[in-house]
Amino acid sequence: MRLRIDLAYDGGGFHGWAKQPGLRTVQGTVESALQTVLRVPADDAVEPLRLVVAGRTDTGVHAVHQVCHLDVGEQTLQRCVGHMDVSPVEALRRRLVHDLPDDVSLHDVRVAPVGFDARFSALxxxxxxxxxxxxxxxxxxxxxxxxxxxxxxxxxxxxxxxxxxxxxxxxxxxxxxxxxxxxxxxxxxxxxxxxPVTDMFGYVGTEKGTKDIDSNETSSAARETAANNSTNTGYFVPSLESGxxxxxxxxxxxxxxxxxxxxxxxxxxxxxxxxxxxxxxxxxxxxxxxxxxxxxxxxxxxxxxxxxxxxxxxxxxxxxxxxxxxxx
Incomplete structure (x- = not known):
């Protein structure tokens, strides 16, 4: 069975995606979690759990939405169900959520459609x-x-x-x-x-409507301009990417x-x-x-x-x- 796994990660604590001996990598971390929840030894030669990824990010590079796939036997997948009254795929998803570190976030796990390859099928x-x-x-x-x-x-x-x-x-x-x-x-x-410098709660504007802030202004100047233009009593709370x-x-x-x-x-x-x-x-x-x-x-x-x-x-x-x- 081929599974599609969608995840995100803060790359600051990883030496890139690809597994490397003695280094903390995203692939190594996720595969280790899979080995734990599926009870497959790391050196299993019969059914090695190896992820194939859409894009092998470098050391320090982050991912909001990375995609990979995993080939796994149905009997192996069944091991993670335990006492849960859910499908094996859902059981795997739930266990991975709890087993992955804080700098890796799991979006979803599902059965991949026929012909799916996380790397080569990507548009x-x-x-x-x-x-x-x-x-x-x-x-x-x-x-x-x-x-x-x-x-x-x-x-x-x-x-x-x-x-x-x-x-x-x-x-x-x-x-x-x-x-x-x-x-x-x-x-x-x-x-x-x-x-543009924008307020996340909509407190930027005049009585006739909202006003865009000049995108060439520096952040501090733009925030002051926005505050002066606001007719609301709320505090100007800039969005994180403003400027x-x-x-x-x-x-x-x-x-x-x-x-x-x-x-x-x-x-x-x-x-x-x-x-x-x-x-x-x-x-x-x-x-x-x-x-x-x-x-x-x-x-x-x-x-x-x-x-x-x-x-x-x-x-x-x-x-x-x-x-x-x-x-x-």
């Missing part, structure tokens, strides 16, 4: 990178999820750079291929945005270090340390060099993995396994 992945710029203080609650940058970023220039990544390209300047693989990927969306500069990128798949390296290159453009012409040459000539290395992992989060209709899962997996090339 696209969505990542978001969050930055606090202008050297303003980062909310301590977000310190593990937001990168602080001293300079005020030029979001317009960064979007000019990001637009060059759209479509099918060889991202060899920003990534390293897996053995036998390529760095050719199709980017479907890539956009930078300064999040942050965020990058969203959607692609069919990502090569190793690709997202963080693209973010780093865009940030260099946004700080006016590199030009748009420089970025264009990096896209044109897919050669790895020092100035296009990955930015800090803390600001990156895997937000979503999309899959096709159930009838298309197997064909999607087969097409993705084929080695990709650029058109002539």
């Amino acid at each position: 696209q992945r969505t990542y978001v990178y969050r930055i606090s710029d202008g050297d303003r203080p980062v909310d301590p609650r977000l310190r593990g999820f937001v990168l602080n940058v001293e300079d005020m970023l030029d979001v317009y220039a960064m979007n000019e750079a990001a637009a060059m990544t759209l479509g099918l390209h060889d991202f060899g300047s920003f990534a390293t291929p897996n053995p036998g693989g390529t760095t050719i990927r199709e980017v479907k969306q890539a956009v930078w945005k300064r999040v 942050l500069v965020c990058f969203m990128i959607v692609a069919d798949a990502f090569a190793h270090n690709m997202v963080r390296s693209l973010v780093n290159a865009c940030v260099q453009v946004g700080r006016h340390r590199k030009s748009l012409e420089w970025f264009a040459q990096k896209m044109k000539n897919p050669v790895r060099e020092g100035s296009t290395g990955p930015i800090a992992a803390c600001g990156l989060t895997l937000e979503h993995v999309a899959y096709p209709a159930e009838t298309e899962l197997a064909s999607r997996a087969a097409s993705i396994r084929a080695r990709r090339t650029l058109p002539e």
Whole structure:
């Protein structure tokens, strides 16, 4: 039986997704919990419990919604039912919720449809990178999820750079291929945005209606403006992401270090340390060099993995396994 497992995690305490000897990883932690609740020894050669994941996140990278699959025998799955009057899959879900550590959250466990492969059936992945710029203080609650940058970023220039990544390209300047693989990927969306300063309870506005705050203002200035414009008596409570500069990128798949390296290159453009012409040459000539290395992992989060209709899962997996090339 193949199970689909959806989960989230704070990557700060993990050395990435993939299991590594002697290191705490997401895969190792979840597989250990599965071995406990299903009573399968870690060294079981007959039925090893091994997760296959949609995207192998690096050390320090977070996930709001990660997807993986597990192949397990029905008799093995039955072991976790115990005295519960529920299905074996629901029993597994309940036991995992209690057995996983606080920095891993389980969304769901269910029987996967025929042809489902968490990695190869995926249509696209969505990542978001969050930055606090202008050297303003980062909310301590977000310190593990937001990168602080001293300079005020030029979001317009960064979007000019990001637009060059759209479509099918060889991202060899920003990534390293897996053995036998390529760095050719199709980017479907890539956009930078300064999040407007908004009040989570709706206390921003005038008597005639709400008023958007200039997204170019710094956080403190925007909050003061919002407070002055408010005709309500309630306290202005800004949403947590107010004022942050965020990058969203959607692609069919990502090569190793690709997202963080693209973010780093865009940030260099946004700080006016590199030009748009420089970025264009990096896209044109897919050669790895020092100035296009990955930015800090803390600001990156895997937000979503999309899959096709159930009838298309197997064909999607087969097409993705084929080695990709650029058109002539």
